[in-house]
Amino acid sequence: MTEQASYKSTFYINGEWIESDDKPHLAVINPATELSVGNIPLGNANDVNEAVQAATQAFVSFSQATREERLDLLKRIAEEYKKRSTDMAAAITAEMGAPKWLSESNQAASGYLHFKSAIEILEQYEFEFKQDSTLIRKEPIGVCGFITPWNWPVNQIGCKLAPALATGCTVVWKPSEEAPFSAQILMEILEEAGVPKGVVNMVHGDGPTVGSAISKHPDIHMVSFTGSTLAGIAVAKDAADSIKRVTQELGGKSANIILDDLSEERFAKAVAGGIKTLCVNSGQNCNAPSRLFIPKERMNEAEAVVKATMEKLSVGDPNDENNYMGPVVSETQWNRIQEHIKSGMDLGAELLTGGLGRPEGLTTGFYVKPTAFTGVNNGMSIAQYEIFGPVVCVIPYNTDEDAITMANANEYGLSGYVSGADSERVNRVAFALRAGMIHLNGAQMDRTAPFGGYKHSGNGRERGPQGFEEFLETKALLGMQ
Template identity: 40%
Template sequence: MINYDKLYIGGRWTEPAKTELLEVRSPHDRSLVGLAAEATAPDVDRAVAAAREAFDEGPWPLMTPAERQEVVTRFRDLYAERAEEIADLTTAENGSARWFTGWTASALSQQTDAFLRAAAAMKWEEEMDRTDETAGRVLVRREPVGVVAAVIPWNAPHQSALVKMVPALLAGCTVVLKSSPENALVTLLLGEIFTEAGVPEGVVSVLPADRETSEYLISHPGIDKIAFTGSTRAGQTIASIAGRQLKRVSLELGGKSAAIVREDADLDALVEGLKFLSFANNAEACVAHTRILVHRSRYDEAVAKLKDLIESLTVGDPFAADTFIGPMVRADQQQRVRSYIETGIREGARLVTGGPEVPEGLEGGYYVKPTLFADVDNSMRIAQEEIFGPVLVVIPFDDDDQAVRIANDSPYGLGGGVWTADETRALEIARRIRTGTFSVNGAPFSLDAPFGGFKNSGIGREFGAVGLTQYIEYKTIAV
């Protein structure tokens, strides 16, 4: 059993204000994975004070960009050495299938490399070309935004953490990471790697905590910038707090992404692509393609193939080699997904496969059946609201214009895609969809490219050079 009985505050392992340890249990069988310290308001005060001092008085913001890059490079290498351990612990804590956590832990080195490339190419101070004869010399500096509160969800703990922490650190910021209780163990493990990498004292804190403590952190006067990944509802609360206090904020929120399947689509390629685009990480993913819009001429064929796909996915012990979908992370999340399935039935959608029952033999964990609905109207709740579980809805359309209207008829705008043999038409459609990311025939995204959403899917962007600029203030100096 793993035991983290101290919090990582300002680079030091520190006794928490709350003496009772948090029990972290497996969503597969409720067995005890480990015990962890849980942060409360006094711990937040200490972490913010350490971060504030490290930013205002410490060496980190004053180091050269190259020196900070050297430390982050060491962190990347040390992280890679522990990737298998991290993948195992993530699977144990949140139930993500081991194939997924293994892939994610390995891919995070590539994510960090993209930020390192962006930092190396960034012009941290430059003199502008003189075009105004009345002006003197003008220097433009890119400086760190300050103390960052990074608040992350449970579904992809290290990806969500490092996509904020790495660019913040490269920019010269100090960071207080607030993780969910479900991932207390694997996020506290990050403290060990940051220490070994040589991050100076005060620069990084890791605080597993509940929502009340999270709100205390983001409201803290010592915080300059909030970087959040999570639900749209929580993002709205954070945005309102940031607005009142004029804090910088970036929000990566929910989604209800649409995959448009034109009449000339390769349905076998579609099904293979949606296996990962729709169901990776137990379908507990904001960017999952969960609305499948199919041209009416291919509708029945597509529904049949999607049914075969879903029924082929092995659900069970997330450590098993053949498991594709593990349990939902908590009992309330399991009940949320099951209730949406019941809602779809009441709304009149056709249940093709799956259903609200717990899979047979898996009653001891938080499992749900992967479910497919057909004959769905886009106005139904199961087509408009983010379910955050393995539930797909299939909606027919008659032409490209109607498909675009349906895809855009959503409060969200995070992802989506089109499947077609006609690249020209694909790009025409892609340019009309109001989302931050969009793929043609399931093409993978570059980690150097910006990621984020339109509408209720968020504010700001992550990844690469654009993600790095989210942690930068611009200063103009006239000489």
Template identity: 40%
Template sequence: MTETLVPRTLPGTVRSHATHWIDGRWRFNCSTDTVEVTDPATGSPLATVPAGTPADAEAAVDAAKLAFPSWSALPLDERLRYLERLSELLEQHADTMADLVTAETGMPRMLTRHVQYPYAAESLRSYIELARSHQWEERIGHSVVRREAAGVVACLTPWNAPLALIMQKVPAALAAGCAVVLKPSELAPLNAYLLAELTAEAGFPPGVFNLVCGTGPVVGEALAAHPDVAVVSLTGSLRAGQRVSELAARRAAKVGLELGGKSASIVLSDADLDHAVTSTVDQAMFNSGQVCFAWSRLLVPAARYDEAVTLAARTASALPVGTPWNPATRVGPVIHSQARDRIIGMIDEATRQGAKVVCGGTAPDEPGEGSFVSPTVLADVRPDMRVATEEVFGPVLAVLSYEDEDDAVRIADATDYGLSGAVWSTDIDHATAVAGRLRTGRVDINGAPFNMRAPFGGYKSSGNGRELGTWGLDAFCETKAIQYPPAAGPEPGIRIRSGTGAQHES
């Protein structure tokens, strides 16, 4: 294989690719079609990757199917040694990986190196540690219950935090004993190519990890519909999740979906308003608002509404917007011009419906040709407005007022989503009680730090299933119960070999 080096004026180099990683080798695409990867900060071409075909997807699944029996039969410790080596290599290439993610997504380099990369690396390390202590097998009455590798897994990942979200899925599937076919977003696939190179250097057996690039309607759907794919794990849009579910349901395949959110940050009457509002703005604007768990709605008591709006506008206006390669930048471009136009369109629609732009609302002048949107705060937002119920996926915060806590919970839950959220109060018990009423998968109390070992996933249209922690491992397992006659079953203390190759006390 020959890869083309594309000279860059930005740090590092970016490679165009003409191949997929299948069965332990680089394999040319089954067609000559390509996909152009664009630099969001400039709008200029960055690289090209192959536009995969259903035949490429089938070849990758075939390779994974052949690799699965021997990989799943390896003792757990041996599988984890491959992952440990991958962890070491990922650390060695941290700067290069951060450069690639910044170049293809526009996420500020400070964030890719000091937030996204550490998140991805810690996700990998966490799965390694948890796999060693996970209860792969347990004795329940006269049965032995095993968690066994499900089979071939298709991981369909998005562009917004590509490395982090790949590492929420792939290491867990590999640790569980599954063979993987990864289809990254065609908008940000370059980091996945480096990951494939690192799996090769780590010595993973052929077919255990495969990479096929291409679009969702072609490669993604081919993988979701393939009869030999046991699990489809997708992070993406609601529309993509619905389509994948439809295809997988035809053969009753297991599906895990994380499909976005419209999360509310609820400031209770006794909260530290300054801390709650500034923290909410910072979180809502992270990665230009292009994160599924963004607190894109700020709910405050009516009596403190004007003060909260002023604080939010002051905080958002102070966030530096610019090229992602500037260390001072906190808000870079959105992924492409169509996204920028859609975001501006939703802001304009909200103002026509009576909302007020208190800061931002337009594309800033200074960054130039890229797809930028100024950090935006909208006041006078009603709960029935589209900007309050649908995912904007941009740097836009809607500020809403509520009359009492029942009203706050009602507004927070008045969307089709339920992924994340926040509650702020000086009384932890009080905040916890309110958090318990919300129909959402994760709630942060007073800005609590992200917990890598707790489950992540959503209610309602935010998807189904969970990633991270032991829940992330179980997502790629099937459960088997082996029944024994009570008098003839294995006695407590007898060692039973599990389907993962590990041994555990019954």
């Protein structure tokens, strides 16, 4: 096991790094070694208030920046980001356990790609247009509060921060206390790129203290939250008194429907591809295809592919590039996944592979066995609750309508997956799913497409032109000459 360097992070308010030695500190644990790799100070409502005051003052001038000035800023950020991408990837691996290959190719790279995407959209975006005799004008909403998660730490701030800066908003940000060191590096990047003081402010802390202070603050005009549905409800309640806009990207329990018309080869490829997608990032993905719907007559075929695919996935040291999966983020998360696996066994679902405990040969680190249950009833808790780990439920169905009904019989609606030979049939099934993003025949993520969900998976959209809209107010100037 290769140990990581020691990290430290602190607050960034009004263009200054704030000394916080007098505050309580939290140790950040490397989930692969179970050892501390650094610490962060824990902020409070007063720290949030200082950050909001800085952002409020900065908004006066930054909201008036021209398109060209904002483009220039985003381009400088992108250039500085490229210089620090290796540092970013190493921090992500140390703080939340993503394998080195994933941290480099996807985790760290995603932040850069969101800034590049924002540049491309800003170059073309219409902030003003005529509608009959009325001028419609889109203006920055104001001071934005961001609360971001640990599972894709830079991706999730990138798809909020890039459009916020592109549209002229200012920011108060609470990164996850479990993944704070990538946040530190991003703030260093922003400072080096010359982001004006007060435009982006960062305060560390926990959700009930700093997160709640951001959600409640009357001078924050919009809150963008990514995290669990339960925490999202708390954010919305906190925000209600000040009538601020709230956008949320929450949990998921995505259906992966494999239709019965695929050839044996394409069927195996679709099943295996869904399992690999599920297990990326140790299953800690809100859009993971964790419910695999299989035609009843092809269950044996699917079970063989699921079992073989999962048992070939190497789990271990995230710094070893031969490993597909590293640990999950924390002991708390590991225990939660174990409870779900035990629940599935107690309910009588058939354990196809994996199960309780760490993979063989691993005695340290929060590693989880890639686990599959088969013959699952869609009403079982393991098929209804978000496990947020490498656990799949294989569920048989009789007809397309049967699969659609079961897929929609869930409180979540973030994503979905449909594979089949007949494109019209695939489209018909996809149109019927109540979810915000549907992947057809293995299509990969499009970072310019809107990302968000239905039902308890949240509201609003991130990424692409639709993501810009969340940071803008609409003004109508009637009778404009």
